[in-house]
Amino acid sequence: MYIKNLRINWNQQECKEYYNEILSINNLETLDFKKRITFFVGENGSGKSTLLEAIAVKYGFNPEGGSINYNFSTKPTHSSLSELLTLSKGIRSKDGFFLRAESFYNMASYVDDIGIDFEGYGGRSLHEQSHGESFLTLINNRFRGNGLYLLDEPEAALSPQRQLSLLVMINKLVNNNSQFIIATHSPILLGIDDAAIYSFDNDDINQIPYEETESYNITKLFIENREILLKRLMNDSE
Template sequence: MKPTAPVEPPLFPFTLPAIRSLERLPLHPNVTFLVGENGSGKSTLLEAIAVGMGFNAEGGSRNFNFATRASHSELHAYLRLVRGVARPRDGYFLRAESFYNVSSEIERRGVQQFYGSRSLHEQSHGEAFLALFMNRFGREGFYVLDEPEAALSPQRQLALLSRLHDLVGEHSQFLIATHSPILMAYPNATIYECGEHGIREIAYEDTEHYRVTRDFLANPARMLKVLMGEE
């Protein structure tokens, strides 16, 4: 994937360093993570890739074409996506923030049987997310996930990792924007960090998510004292 010529004058999201400096972004054949602070551009870039691949901007598979509120950027029009020889048999775009709308569309279409045969609205947010992962995703797919950990407990995040690994073994590929140090620990994945420096590949142990979580769990009492101004 690499962008075409940038627009002039630069407008959002081309003002974001991660977007402005982007020239080429090779994806790992198994799992690629986009990480960074809120507002760094990781979800904007992920969304543009998903839309460029033909997915509905609010989420779902390629045959979902509803729009509750069109709010996605035009970045997808400036990207050139280069696929490998093998074409994915399946695909899905999950946006945590608009999953409720996707669940409603699933009910409207009457296709609950592909999601475990139980209404996603009649489950907790986390149960519905896991039902999607366990029932709808399959072999040889390309899956784009925006903050899938949003509704998942740590235990359910581990369950997602296990399911992700099973699907990787069935030749599926994942592109995931996340804040979860649990998910981004998936072995041999490529991690790209979006920030003021632009976008760069980074080792798991060098991510801020890992370092902050490690430091907090190593001594939560001391960290809380620092945060509360008691030290």
């Protein structure tokens, strides 16, 4: 494990920030990473990206995504939460990447700008591939194992079929001494074996089983009861 635990040193905070309003984060003191794969789940706005970004910045990643030595910034928007974090680390990872669906476009531009050798990126510019293709190209070619990989909603670009491909890639990388922390809403990715799932709902961060995640339950409910559910939703909205 490259990150075993995090602690937030609230006593070092000098003035309140927006993340003090996010209860899951404001109530957090410490979090353990005991499994090779940790998922962050929870409602939109529950604080997953805020915490993942703080972990990434503290570990040395560029806040908008990339590897440790990527250094680009389109907007100085990252929060100061990373300054309050202490990470309890194991051995130093040999590889690493912070991949955010929401700023992937900017990262692809950076890769173009620095005139990188595209060999590691599927042989052509990430901009010349579809969103999903470029996302998987990057993971396939650039994630080399023995690494720490932080992914924010990797499913955003991917078809269900490709999410299954990603699941297989993650599993291979884990077998090659990697650690993942992934914020996701995908009932497919969450189904991977032997992961810890932390829910940011209910004003706290708690570990829950796969079958208790909203992503699983709402997808299952919808598929099994589509017609009844649609009628009820339409009636409620009238």
